[in-house]
Amino acid sequence: MMSSSLLCASCSDFLDSENLVKKDNTSFPMTADDAMQSLYGAYSKLITFDANNHPFLVGEMMSDDRLGGGGQNDRKPQALNVLRATTQDELSDSWANYYRGIFRCNMLLSTLDQVPSWDSEAQKNRIKGEAYFLRAYFYFNMARTWGTVPLVITTEPQNNPKATPEELYGQIFLDLKTAIECLPSAALPPSELGRATKWAAESMMARAYLFYDGYYNGNARQSVTLADGSSITEANVISYLEDCIHNSGHKLADDFRNLWPYSIDIPEASYQWAKDNKLCWLREEGENKETVFALKHSTLGGWQTANSDKYSNQVDIYMGIRNQSLVPFGKGWGFGPVSPNLWNEWPDNDLRKKGSICNVNDPEEGMEDYQWGGDMQWQETGFWQKKYMPINVKRTKEDGSVEICNYSCVLYGRTPDFSQDNTQDIVILRFADILLMHSELTKTVDGINQVRARVNLEPVSSYSDEALRRERRYELAFESSRYYDLLRWYGKEAGTIIKKNLDGAKIYNMGQPTTINADRGNGYFDKIDQRVRDTGGFLQIPNEEIKKSEGVLTQNPGWEGAESVF
Numbered sequence: 226m227m228s229s230s231l232l233c234a235s236c237s238d239f240l241d242s243e244n245l246v247k248k249d250n251t252s253f254p255m256t257a258d259d260a261m262q263s264l265y266g267a268y269s270k271l272i273t274f275d276a277n278n279h280p281f282l283v284g285e286m287m288s289d290d291r292l293g294g295g296g297q298n299d300r301k302p303q304a305l306n307v308l309r310a311t312t313q314d315e316l317s318d319s320w321a322n323y324y325r326g327i328f329r330c331n332m333l334l335s336t337l338d339q340v341p342s343w344d345s346e347a348q349k350n351r352i353k354g355e356a357y358f359l360r361a362y363f364y365f366n367m368a369r370t371w372g373t374v375p376l377v378i379t380t381e382p383q384n385n386p387k388a389t390p391e392e393l394y395g396q397i398f399l400d401l402k403t404a405i406e407c408l409p410s411a412a413l414p415p416s417e418l419g420r421a422t423k424w425a426a427e428s429m430m431a432r433a434y435l436f437y438d439g440y441y442n443g444n445a446r447q448s449v450t451l452a453d454g455s456s457i458t459e460a461n462v463i464s465y466l467e468d469c470i471h472n473s474g475h476k477l478a479d480d481f482r483n484l485w486p487y488s489i490d491i492p493e494a495s496y497q498w499a500k501d502n503k504l505c506w507l508r509e510e511g512e513n514k515e516t517v518f519a520l521k522h523s524t525l526g527g528w529q530t531a532n533s534d535k536y537s538n539q540v541d542i543y544m545g546i547r548n549q550s551l552v553p554f555g556k557g558w559g560f561g562p563v564s565p566n567l568w569n570e571w572p573d574n575d576l577r578k579k580g581s582i583c584n585v586n587d588p589e590e591g592m593e594d595y596q597w598g599g600d601m602q603w604q605e606t607g608f609w610q611k612k613y614m615p616i617n618v619k620r621t622k623e624d625g626s627v628e629i630c631n632y633s634c635v636l637y638g639r640t641p642d643f644s645q646d647n648t649q650d651i652v653i654l655r656f657a658d659i660l661l662m663h664s665e666l667t668k669t670v671d672g673i674n675q676v677r678a679r680v681n682l683e684p685v686s687s688y689s690d691e692a693l694r695r696e697r698r699y700e701l702a703f704e705s706s707r708y709y710d711l712l713r714w715y716g717k718e719a720g721t722i723i724k725k726n727l728d729g730a731k732i733y734n735m736g737q738p739t740t741i742n743a744d745r746g747n748g749y750f751d752k753i754d755q756r757v758r759d760t761g762g763f764l765q766i767p768n769e770e771i772k773k774s775e776g777v778l779t780q781n782p783g784w785e786g787a788e789s790v791f
Contacts, residue, residue: 250336250380257343260352263333267359268419270326271520276539277301278319280366281613281651282560283764284705285544289726290698291561292604296547297735302560303603304791307749308720308756310784311791313768316370320767323363324377330360331380347409354407358421358429361400365433368393369709372763372781386777391450394437399451401430405465412474415511419521419650424473427465428517428654431662434462439713446666459666466663469517475656477679478515482580483507486616486632486649487553493618493635496553498579498589509650517654524637524648538613541647545615548600550629551592554583555615556643559599563608563703564730571699576680581702583609598736604744605733610703615647657700665693676700690714712762720757724750749791759783 254260276282285291286305293303300311333356343349360378367374373393375385388396408423434457438446448458469475482488487496488504507513509521526537545557563582571578585592585607597605617629631646633639639646657679660672673696674684685692697710711719727750730741741750760783771778783789 250332254333254336254340256340257348257352260333260337260340260349263329263336264352264355267326267329267333267356270322270329270363271359272522272526272536274322274536274539275318276543278316278322279540279543280319280370281705282540282543283316283319283370284708285561285703288707289711289723290564290567290702290707291610292564292606292727292730292732292741294547294560294562294602294604295558297601297603299558299560299603300791303745306604307753307791308760308762308764309749309789309791310765313765315765315767317767317769319370320367320770323367326363327360327377328380330356330363331378334360335380350407351409354404354423354426355421357400357407358404358426361397361404361426361433362421362429364393364397364400365429365436368397369436369712370764371766372761374766375778384774384777386774387779390437390441392452394433394441395450395452397433398430398449398457399453399455401426401433402451402455402457405430410472413511418509418511419519421518422473424469424475425518425654427469428659428662430457431462431466431659431666432654434459435662435665436709436713440716443716444714463663463666466659466666469659470663473517474514475517475659476514477656477660477675478507478513479679480504481577481680484513484515484652484655485580485612487611487614489616489618489632491618491632491635493620494553494632495619497591499553501589515656516650516652517656517659519650519652519654521650522648524633524639526645526648537645538647538649538651540651541613541615541649542644544610544613545643546595546599546609547602549594549596550617550643551594552617552619552629554592554609554611555617555629555631557615559602559605561610561703562604562606562732563610564727565606565608566726566728566730567702568608570726575682575699577699577702580680581611581699583611585609597733601735603734604741605736606731607733612703613649613651615643616649652704658706661693661697661700664688708762717758717761718754719762720754723757724754727753752788756783756788759788765789 254263283305286293286302293306295302304311337349337353373387373390376388376393376396377383377385404426405423408426410423413420413422438444446459448456450456478484482504483506486506488499488506490505522538542557543560545555547559550556568582583590585595616632618632618635619627619629620635621627630641633646633648634641657676660675664672668688670685670688673693676696677684698707711722715722727741732739732741744750760781763781765784766781771780
């Protein structure tokens with residue numbers, strides 16, 4: 226809810242840094258550089274999430290590929306894993322952060338015309354296009370998290386009820402359409418990586434269309450009405466994807482495994498499996514043409530601090546191996562152990578299996594020093610995802626001793642600190658996803674088979690939803706896509722799929738064997754199918770926002786009463 230109190234708080238956060246030089250929205254922006262400064266302020270809200278509330282991690286914790294994990298007392302991820310909450314304000318920081326980002330976009334869009342001169346109209350349009358993309362992205366994340374939320378597209382204080390899905394997505398689609406029209410058809414130079422592009426807007430349009438059409442229209446592939454009364458059809462969305470596929474310059478990496486930092490090829494790296502497979506990380510300075518849009522983290526990033534716009538990649542640290550600093554997989558909080566059922570189901574001849582999951586019992590992984598039950602690890606399985614994880618190397622210090630440290634300490638000069646030195650990008654859109662969305666919309670096999678050929682798998686002869694869905698699960702595992710795919714494919718019955726795929730999963734709580742069904746002895750998991758039906762698959766609106774609205778904002782179904790509590 227964007228209540229007046231929240232809006233004023235957002236305004237204060239945004240303008241605090243500007244007030245240092247006596248600027249406000251009557252005199253700022255006045256130059257193109259001012260407008261860029263405002264735009265960067267909006268971008269910063271992509272990463273300033275407490276990792277417990279980070280949208281990437283939230284999506285992962287709810288999927289059928291992961292368990293909650295963490296320590297015995299890390300109840301938030303364990304609650305998310307069974308669609309429950311530990312407090313009435315579980316994601317309040319996330320809610321506020323989104324609306325701060327939206328406010329910054331609204332402020333910029335409302336003041337662009339007061340800049341007296343631009344280097345070119347294209348310069349102004351690009352900034353405008355990026356602001357529209359960011360606003361759409363913020364709202365789309367909120368829509369997938371809470372279903373519907375209040376829609377605010379001006380800077381005036383408002384106390385609005387939840388928009389209808391048609392209203393909310395109508396604005397998301399219009400913002401993305403405007404972004405596509407404003408953004409240039411050009412590749413980004415390395416110095417501008419992380420900024421939105423036309424190709425990112427086209428791809429996000431397809432992602433939003435597929436979710437909206439799937440969840441609300443039963444995958445009928447209907448046209449959708451935009452906020453200005455115009456419409457977008459399935460054919461329009463396909464044409465956007467084809468523009469990205471044929472004209473963007475994005476392409477699949479030659480080796481799937483080179484997309485992830487564990488494949489880093491520097492003298493200090495000592496991951497024998499990567500060496501044996503001759504892997505070489507493409508890094509994040511422009512050589513990786515598969516990334517379409519990513520959240521950038523810099524060497525300046527640190528831990529969570531009030532009003533900080535510079536965060537390290539805290540998703541990595543939260544999903545690191547609990548209390549163990551090994552090579553190459555480093556120390557973290559142990560969130561999201563991989564379900565053993567996924568490992569057992571995944572065909573061994575698919576190189577993405579070992580390219581995505583570390584099995585600590587596999588001699589090729591070199592995890593002989595792995596200790597089970599570290600720091601009260603909960604829901605441990607012995608399987609950890611490899612894509613977003615602290616990656617360690619070994620380097621020799623001046624005194625001749627060898628230290629284990631994050632690769633960022635070698636590449637970028639970070640001071641070793643396991644809780645702050647992760648700089649990995651979080652990739653939101655990559656080219657493989659674009660190819661798979663195109664196959665899904667056109668019901669053709671070309672995109673599926675391009676993705677399969679990259680990992681030396683035989684092509685599929687004809688399109689089927691089953692083949693497409695299987696390919697998305699294996700290709701995009703642990704990239705915060707799976708849960709939302711299940712929601713758009715199965716709606717309120719998605720919980721039945723989650724229950725089926727996690728049923729009987731063997732886990733260890735503090736080193737003691739049990740199963741996900743018996744975890745904590747409260748039957749939480751066995752009710753996951755009903756929880757998704759009751760809630761529609763969406764999360765609890767923070768109660769403090771409902772109180773601020775004085776009843777204008779209402780709670781989502783299924784989030785009142787004992788069944789919502791973990």
